Each structure stands twice: as structure tokens, then as C-alpha cells.
Amino acid sequence: MTAPAPTLAEDPTLDDVPTAAVHDPAAVALVEEQISVLFQRAKLLWRRAAESVHPELQPVGYRMLSQLVHRGPTNAGTLADCLDTDKSVISRQARVLGDLELITVEPDPSDGRGRLFQATEPARELVLRTRAEMSQMLFGGLGALDAEEVEQLGAMLGRLNEAARPAVG
Template identity: 45%
Template sequence: MSSGTAAAADVDEALAEFQSQLNLMFAKARTLWKESAARVHPELQPSGYKLLTFVARSGGTNAHQLADCFEMDKSVVSRQVRMLEDLGLLESRPDEHDGRLRVLTATPAAREALAAVRADHADRMRAAMIELTPDEVAVASKVFRILAEA
């Protein structure tokens, strides 16, 4: 086997292992979203949790932006928004610039619950990555940025 063929095989093996680890990380993320949603409200589903965290981070958005960002059907987003409002986690008001749109914001209770969850996530991340140097964390961030842009 030539050195080029061996190198290609090594890269393929490394990529297969990387993909396997990504699959495990995604499974862990799904579990974490489910646990986090339950911490915010016992009836909150993971999909609603993801929308709520986006709304809270953005400071205010509308259902059209949520549908575009999450590549979800508008009817699905509409149902999720209604559920979040019913659970007291989301508020809706008319848009000042376009009365046809509604601006969605997280309620104070939702922001407080999300802050507690975020603090716990930060502690977990810090503990998991304590052995890495800042340069290694920067490389990991670069890898995830490249994958997100692919």
C-alpha cells in the first residue's frame, strides 16, 4: 500500500471515529434538551424548549423568523408558540412596525428558569472540558463552526 493510500485510509478512519463521536454527542444533546425542557416546565417539550431559548436569546422575534431559523412549518411553530403562551413562558404583542406580526418575548419566569438551566450547562461544560487548553477549545470551536457552515 502506498503512503498516499495509507494516509487516505487513516483520514477515513479518523473521520469515521469523529462521526461516531458526533452521533453520541447529538444523542446526549437530545437527552439534555429533554431534561432542560422539563426543568423549565414539566409540560414543555424539547422542540418548545429550543424555540423558547432562541426567543429569550434574541430578546424578541416573531413566528416567521422562528420558522425560517428552525426550518419548521409555520403551523408547527404556531402550535408551539400557543403552547408556550399557555404555559406562561412566552408573551406576544403587536409589532410596532407591522401590525400584522406579533413580537414574541420570553416571560420573566421563563428567563429565570432558562438562566438556571444555562448556568448548570455552563458548569457541566466547564467540568467536561477542564483538561483542555484554551487553544484546544479554540480548535474545537473552529471545527464546530466549519461543520455548521457546511
């Protein structure tokens, strides 16, 4: 039987992360739990978003397609960096997205051997519609907060992400 995974507070990979203050362990556990719930909901929404674009599309394919809609024509290396994955995943997903007629693949004019991936116009429309629906589902609860609370939440999440940067790269 394997040992349970360490909590964020116990994770030895976080030893290099500066701590500005010592916090109540129960409060830290609550934050950790709520972030976990948010991640699970986001994963579920990505799965639903992928299925709404095409029933055969996987979440990583949706994320790749979404990046292409956001960035325009993009090469495999840039997509791999954006999605924190390797080029083999990008190549597999590009084949799937191409077979589903969601992207086109063109030679990269700046690299004779490279290719640029681009979302098709129908895919772009689907992603934009899906993104709006997904955003409403995920962030619709912000309506319960006043404008100042939303700003504070955004600022706190930004600080949390910045503090986590050294630990996760």
C-alpha cells in the same frame, strides 16, 4: 426491510461538498461516531432543560423559548428560520408556551397582522439558569483540555460547520 442509512461518507447529498483531502475511513468513522454521541447528549440535555423549565414543555418549545430569551421579541417567521422549522410548529408551541405563562404575545407594530412573541421574566430567569446548568453538563469535560486545545477544538468545529454548510443549507 429498508436499507441502512448511508454514512456521511456515502451520503449522495454531500456530493457537492468540496473535499480538501482524502482521510482514513476509520478516522472519519470515529469522527462521525463522536459527533453522533455529542448530538445524542445534546438532545437529552434539551429534553432535561425543557422539563426543568416546565414538566409539560417539549424540547422544541424550550428551544423556541431560549431563542426568545436570546433575541427578545420575535415574530413567527424569524423563529421558524432560527429553529429550521415551519410556522405551524411555531404557532403550536406559542399556544403551549402561552398556556404555561412562559411567553406573551403582542401585535407586531411593523405588521398589523403579525404577532411578536416575548419570554416572560420568570421564563427568562428559568432559561438562563437552565442554560448555565446545561452548558456546564455538556461542556464541563472541556476542563480536561488545556486552553490551546479548547481553542483548537473550537476552530476545528467551526471549519467543520462551514464545510457542511453547502450540504445542509
